[in-house]
Amino acid sequence: MGQSQPWDAIVIGGGIAGLSAAIYLARAKRQTLVIDNRKSLANWATDVENYLGFPHGIAGEDLLARGRKQAGHYGAEFADDYIEELRRAPSNIFHVIGQHEVYEARRVLLATGIYHLPPDIPGLPECLGHSMFFCKDCDGFRCEGRRIGIFGWNNETVEYALAMLLYSPCVFIFQNGHESRWSAQHEEWLHEYEIPVYPERVVDVHHKHGDVQWLELESGVHVELNALFTTRGDIYHNKLAHQLGANTHDSEVLVNECMETTVRGLYAAGCVTPANCQMIIAAGEGAKAGQAINRSLFEESLQTHALHRFRSKQIENCETEPPVGAATAR
Ligand SMILES: Cc1cc2nc3c(=O)[nH]c(=O)nc-3n(C[C@H](O)[C@H](O)[C@H](O)COP(=O)(O)OP(=O)(O)OC[C@H]3O[C@@H](n4cnc5c(N)ncnc54)[C@H](O)[C@@H]3O)c2cc1C
Numbered sequence: 495m496g497q498s499q500p501w502d503a504i505v506i507g508g509g510i511a512g513l514s515a516a517i518y519l520a521r522a523k524r525q526t527l528v529i530d531n532r533k534s535l536a537n538w539a540t541d542v543e544n545y546l547g548f549p550h551g552i553a554g555e556d557l558l559a560r561g562r563k564q565a566g567h568y569g570a571e572f573a574d575d576y577i578e579e580l581r582r583a584p585s586n587i588f589h590v591i592g593q594h595e596v597y598e599a600r601r602v603l604l605a606t607g608i609y610h611l612p613p614d615i616p617g618l619p620e621c622l623g624h625s626m627f628f629c630k631d632c633d634g635f636r637c638e639g640r641r642i643g644i645f646g647w648n649n650e651t652v653e654y655a656l657a658m659l660l661y662s663p664c665v666f667i668f669q670n671g672h673e674s675r676w677s678a679q680h681e682e683w684l685h686e687y688e689i690p691v692y693p694e695r696v697v698d699v700h701h702k703h704g705d706v707q708w709l710e711l712e713s714g715v716h717v718e719l720n721a722l723f724t725t726r727g728d729i730y731h732n733k734l735a736h737q738l739g740a741n742t743h744d745s746e747v748l749v750n751e752c753m754e755t756t757v758r759g760l761y762a763a764g765c766v767t768p769a770n771c772q773m774i775i776a777a778g779e780g781a782k783a784g785q786a787i788n789r790s791l792f793e794e795s796l797q798t799h800a801l802h803r804f805r806s807k808q809i810e811n812c813e814t815e816p817p818v819g820a821a822t823a824r
Pocket of ligand 1: 506507508509510511512529530531532533534535536537538539540541542543544545554575576577578605606607608610622623626627628629632633731763764765766771772773774776
């Protein structure tokens, strides 16, 4: 790297949103550094079937590797680091403090994502991404005709179960020992649509190479299943936004239509924002943020005459020769 000047843009998070932003920024000739500690949720997605352009699906890991290669191809650079702290100097330069190094940037994009908390049950971690999922829009389709269990105890759980009926006639709810917190209307729907509910704690998830076979309840009862979903407890990686005083709502980092947070020069994209947590949406938000950052750097370069200095050097170095007879604006 060896960067003595601040980077034009530092992207914190090299998942789907961050890589997409880096491609746009690098192609806009902005010096761009992606800092990532390689824990993208996309690594959990073994087979992504809803991303445009891959009719037979693609592994999330593969999509990340392709994105990294693409961003690198256009000149984005990468650092393996975990950012602990973000500060802003009076000069408006951001100080990005990592575990290994301190970096400086004129603009920062937070593409730090979220973490889905799976229920804490033996056997379940091995099923993640294989037969245990978090998102019906991502993985409902692949579970067509299977026996589907939904973990949860609130309105969202009931609505998840009802929506899953389009994929399978066998849908069950597991409260896993929690009191139900759904409304009277949701309770009525459970009866009307005859959805079985198991209030007991689940003590074990039996699986074969990650494919769930049955759940064991506290009473010893076994319930056969082929797929599990959970209405998720999400942890938002919003610490850095809070450090600079950016506004959040329900833990989500708020952004305007240009993906800028309430702190000038600090942008956010992907699952850490209120966007629906889907790869194609994260990629779109990253692209939008990359474009907005580039625009803001361009406007600044006109105000500060940095573009003029760049142009003077270009002319000095004879990198351009106007065609004979071309008029020069005064
Ligand atoms: C099991 C599973 C299956 C899924 N299947 C699908 C699917 O089929 N289709 C679909 O559209 N979506 C799917 N998703 C969701 C998808 O993975 C996310 O929408 C997508 O990864 C979000 O992109 P992102 O860039 O916002 O966050 P991420 O891709 O999670 O990237 C965030 C990155 O930021 C890094 N980071 C965080 N904090 C720091 C820090 N302080 N310093 C440095 N680095 C940091 C992380 O390590 C990570 O690499 C699935 C998710 C799961 C869990």
